[in-house]
Amino acid sequence: MRTWLTDHLQIEIPVVSAPMAGVAGGRLARAVSAAGALGMVGIGTSADPAWIEQELSEAASAGKPFGVGLIGWSVGDPADILPLVVAAGPALVSVSYGGELSDWVAGLHDAGITVATQVGTLDDARDADAIGVDVLVARGAEAGGHGRNQVATLPLLQAVLEEIDAPVIAAGGIATARGVAAVLAAGAVGAWVGSAFATATEADTGPHAREAMVGAELTDTVYTRVFDLAQRLAWPREFGGRALVNGVTDTWAGREDELERQPAALTALSDQVVSARADGDVSVAPVYAGQAVGLVSSVRPAARIVAELATAEDLLRKAAGL
Numbered sequence: 057m058r059t060w061l062t063d064h065l066q067i068e069i070p071v072v073s074a075p076m077a078g079v080a081g082g083r084l085a086r087a088v089s090a091a092g093a094l095g096m097v098g099i100g101t102s103a104d105p106a107w108i109e110q111e112l113s114e115a116a117s118a119g120k121p122f123g124v125g126l127i128g129w130s131v132g133d134p135a136d137i138l139p140l141v142v143a144a145g146p147a148l149v150s151v152s153y154g155g156e157l158s159d160w161v162a163g164l165h166d167a168g169i170t171v172a173t174q175v176g177t178l179d180d181a182r183d184a185d186a187i188g189v190d191v192l193v194a195r196g197a198e199a200g201g202h203g204r205n206q207v208a209t210l211p212l213l214q215a216v217l218e219e220i221d222a223p224v225i226a227a228g229g230i231a232t233a234r235g236v237a238a239v240l241a242a243g244a245v246g247a248w249v250g251s252a253f254a255t256a257t258e259a260d261t262g263p264h265a266r267e268a269m270v271g272a273e274l275t276d277t278v279y280t281r282v283f284d285l286a287q288r289l290a291w292p293r294e295f296g297g298r299a300l301v302n303g304v305t306d307t308w309a310g311r312e313d314e315l316e317r318q319p320a321a322l323t324a325l326s327d328q329v330v331s332a333r334a335d336g337d338v339s340v341a342p343v344y345a346g347q348a349v350g351l352v353s354s355v356r357p358a359a360r361i362v363a364e365l366a367t368a369e370d371l372l373r374k375a376a377g378l
């Protein structure tokens with residue numbers, strides 16, 4: 057399958073494994089890139105330079121193009137982190153979720169790196185296009201992890217493709233070849249897949265979280281800020297996160313403002329969530345995942361997931377014969 061993305065990045069399959077902090081390290085990115093798609097490393101809100109260097113060099117060790125995803129509001133000064141990222145030689149860097157995206161574009165372009173950002177509304181897409189981002193990732197509200205909760209993938213993708221000339225990758229809710237085929241047929245240049253790769257053998261997902269993800273149904277996720285409040289993470293309010301439902305979300309999802317007004321309850325919840333994370337107790341700790349987690353029923357090596365997603369080509373051929 058050839059698209060702008062495969063031609064531009066010199067990859068074989070128009071699929072990107074999403075940057076996922078704490079889940080998508082060098083091992084997963086390496087495996088995805090080695091299989092012919094684009095593997096990305098997710099750099100989280102507390103990653104240190106030594107970790108970044110190690111994970112990016114592992115991703116690069118496949119000798120194939122790979123990507124890096126940064127979280128805009130938390131990544132800090134481009135002058136500090138850009139040299140580290142550029143030195144690793146990624147083909148694509150995404151900067152998503154707040155911060156000054158325009159501060160990154162020139163430096164990345166000077167290093168010959170393609171710049172992406174995840175957009176959750178048409179206004180986001182217009183802003184990113186105006187500052188020269190090369191490829192927009194239209195990320196719908198059904199997606200896993202943090203982001204906006206305003207528009208679902210399909211309407212967002214259609215709107216962005218209609219209006220913006222820049223290449224667009226679709227994200228959110230894609231976990232099988234059918235999803236890849238659907239977005240490519242609509243005009244996307246690729247699919248940006250998170251939750252499905254979070255269950256891969258090579259992901260840094262803990263064993264309990266992986267088991268919970270594989271067992272989850274389509275209806276087992278919820279969008280909430282409760283885990284950010286509990287972990288005292290300064291995520292901007294508009295970027296909550298989609299996670300598996302559990303005891304904490306049953307009590308607090310939808311009541312985040314109330315929780316913020318109750319310092320004692322928040323402190324108690326913080327203690328619980330911090331210790332549950334340490335113990336891998338997913339009945340309390342967050343397991344970030346999107347609705348597409350309900351399409352995943354087994355743990356597979358990343359190369360197997362890539363190979364299955366690549367069969368979108370057969371579906372597109374069939375559809376072309378309509």
Ligand SMILES: Cc1cc2nc3c(=O)[nH]c(=O)nc-3n(C[C@H](O)[C@H](O)[C@H](O)COP(=O)(O)O)c2cc1C
Nearest residue numbers: 074076077098199200201228229249250251344346
């Ligand atoms: C566990 C997890 C962690 C994530 N962490 C990040 C991150 O660090 N940076 C980022 O840009 N996006 C992050 N995301 C969002 C993904 O890039 C992507 O938007 C999403 O996974 C796509 O939807 P899907 O999960 O339905 O495939 C994360 C998603 C998940 C599931």
